[in-house]
Amino acid sequence: MTSNDSTMDDFLAAYFENTTQMFTCNNESDWYHYWESEGLNRLNPPLIAMKGGMQAPNLAYVFIAGYQAAMRHVFPEIPEDGWTALAASEDVHNPTDNPPLLFTKNGGTIRLNGTKSWVAQSKSVDYLIVTAKNDNKERAMVLVKIDQQGLLMSHRESPSFLADMSQGFARFSEAIVDANALIEGERLKTFMKSESKFIMLALCGWFYKQSLKNQPALAADFRLLAADYFSVSQDNTTKVTVLADLDTRLQSLFKTFSSESNTNTIANWQSDCALVSMYSKGVQSRAAKPVNN
Known part of the structure; x- marks a missing residue:
């Protein structure tokens, strides 16, 4: 994988300079071909999640962005092409x-x-x-x-x-x-921990992009949260109490977005918005254990 040490601020500056409009995406095949044409797999995993999340046309493809980023973080030996x-x-x-x-x-x-x-x-x-x-x-x-x-x-x-x-x-x-x-080492637990962080990062990118036009203050909050997820996403030693704090902020911002946005225009919103809280219960319950306090 090509090394890319860009910070999130560097990435966002380049993103808005070089991205003028949303691409047309009618199905998973279109999303896959966009992914390949943009060379997302050659980015560092946090940038994969952030760019994929911002470009994703729906929450299912936000999941794919975070998921693929997590796969490449935990399994760097997988081939560079494809999913x-x-x-x-x-x-x-x-x-x-x-x-x-x-x-x-x-x-x-x-x-x-x-x-x-x-x-x-x-x-x-x-x-x-x-x-x-x-x-x-x-x-x-x-x-x-x-x-x-x-x-x-x-x-x-x-x-x-x-x-x-x-x-x-x-x-x-x-x-x-x-x-x-054979994949060397026991990495299943590492993936389970990493998956949620990268998917949350991709979600922050998506919410940030969605909020930019009409909710600049909310967009700024999602950007700050994305920066924090960006910084912990590749750290396998991050304490679960830190992740619980990030999750609490995300759930609060999500609630604001849901109440202030026209979610009727978002495909499959009612079913897919559960992605935001899918990992929350596990993160919060692990953080509440005395050993983590």
């Missing part, structure tokens, strides 16, 4: 028909069999990082190309949340990948 999804969820309700993903390592190859129940951007994604266990309950993360032989993708017809983003199901049947596809 990558972390497939960790499994079907706990019907494990007989949809068994958990198992891996078997044999010399220089890894064999994958089983399923993953949720894949983000499933119609557009280029790579998956899947979590799997072997017969000894040892965990592994494996990088897989979406066109991997033995991998079958299907897609939900009408998701009720973030409906503009495709969401799918992955089934592996005797899929054999090179052992070099």
Whole structure:
């Protein structure tokens, strides 16, 4: 990934100098092609989230912006092109028909069999990082190309949340990948912590852009909050109490935006605005534990 040490202020100055209008985006495919044409993957993850959030036409694509930024922060070894999804969820309700993903390592190859129940951007994604266990309950993360032989993708017809983003199901049947596809280290917890920070940063960028025209004071508050998320987004040691304070500010600004803006013009607002509070309960509950005080 190309190094980019721009501060958020540097980025915003360049953004408004070089971006004159919103691009036309009718579907996820348009968003993907914009992403590739702008070379967002070559930016540092905070800039990916901020630019993607500001340019996103809806909250589903704000999620994608933050999600892709988090993926590139936690997994810098993924290929520079395209989108990558972390497939960790499994079907706990019907494990007989949809068994958990198992891996078997044999010399220089890894064999994958089983399923993953949720894949983000499933119609557009280029790579998956899947979590799997072997017969000894040892965990592994494996990088897989979406066109991997033995991998079958299907897609939900009408998701009720973030409906503009495709969401799918992955089934592996005797899929054999090179052992070099193993991702070193246990990074699932790191991703779970990073995902919320980058998505919140992308949301701040989106709210900032939405507020600029008619709510300059609110836009200024979102810009300040974005700067704070920007500064903590790449720090894996940030205390959860700090994140809880940022979340409290975001929830307050979101409430103001919701009450003072014409949200009827925002596609899928009623269902997708839950993205703002999706991580809030977990952050606040962890911060409330005595060990964090």
